[in-house]
Amino acid sequence: MENRRIDIWAGRGTGYSEDGSDETDLLTEYCQYTDDGCEFAGSCLGCSLPRFIYDLPGGKHRWLKELRDKELVRQFSDEGKEVKALAGTFGISQRTVQRILKRT
Numbered sequence: 001m002e003n004r005r006i007d008i009w010a011g012r013g014t015g016y017s018e019d020g021s022d023e024t025d026l027l028t029e030y031c032q033y034t035d036d037g038c039e040f041a042g043s044c045l046g047c048s049l050p051r052f053i054y055d056l057p058g059g060k061h062r063w064l065k066e067l068r069d070k071e072l073v074r075q076f077s078d079e080g081k082e083v084k085a086l087a088g089t090f091g092i093s094q095r096t097v098q099r100i101l102k103r104t
Contacts, residue, residue: 038053040053068090069100069103069104072086072090072097072100072101073100073101073104075089076101083097083098083101
């Protein structure tokens with residue numbers, strides 16, 4: 001990628017890829033973009049998340065854990081489920097359930 005020349009005014013960059021072949025690297029304004037979304041939303045423009053999930057620290061894993069923790073706390077407080085039952089439902093240890101409940 002050291003031999004890369006970018007021609008901004010023409011809207012394209014030319015250079016050589018790592019395998020030695022010529023490549024054209026268009027700026028985003030000149031690319032055909034298909035909004036296919038991801039596993040959380042069918043379209044990026046129609047997504048309910050405030051930011052791209054993989055740009056956040058911890059990404060998808062952290063987001064899913066936060067959802068799990070909120071549901072766990074809800075079941076504990078609203079439905080009155082016990083720690084042992086919550087651990088079995090969510091597939092985590094009783095100690096992890098206690099840690100989650102302590103944080104809230």
